[in-house]
């Protein structure tokens with residue numbers, strides 16, 4: 029769990045490489061379902077085209093379909109799900125059904141000031157996909173990719189205004205989910221403001237506490 033800019037994507041990639049488990053990202057699943065034009069993908073598109081959040085039942089159905097695949101039998105990492113209490117309760121049921129109940133919830137905490145710097149400073153290379161930050165990880169030449177010399181771009185929704193919208197959504201919907209998992213004793217707080225390796229070390233230590 030973590031807000032936009034908390035480092036969820038980076039840490040997810042490192043966790044699945046360490047644990048050899050599938051990375052279940054609802055964002056990636058929506059993009060894939062849209063591309064493949066599955067019935068759930070087309071249903072989700074109706075809402076996304078109007079700028080609305082995809083209803084819980086569609087998101088839940090998509091995750092359920094994914095969790096039932098064989099590669100989840102040895103475990104899985106969820107990223108971007110559950111985002112609402114209704115999703116959390118459905119997940120509890122389906123995770124029990126496949127015999128893989130949640131073992132741990134990692135909550136990446138990053139202050140709003142730092143999130144703003146990370147998001148508004150983010151620049152992408154449209155050619156090779158490299159990600160830079162004007163403050164924390166600048167390219168050698170301003171605005172130019174180190175790898176291929178392409179002009180860097182800023183994503184349209186990487187603005188303070190859009191971040192405020194995402195943070196509000198996170199506070200309204202996802203904070204209660206974290207509280208719910210806290211009462212179940214599943215949450216490990218991770219200080220997401222440290223260097224990448226230090227954040228990951230905290231995660232490895234947390235994972236060690238639930239290793240069989």
Ligand SMILES: [Zn+2]
Nearest residue numbers: 153156173176
């Ligand atoms: Zn590049």
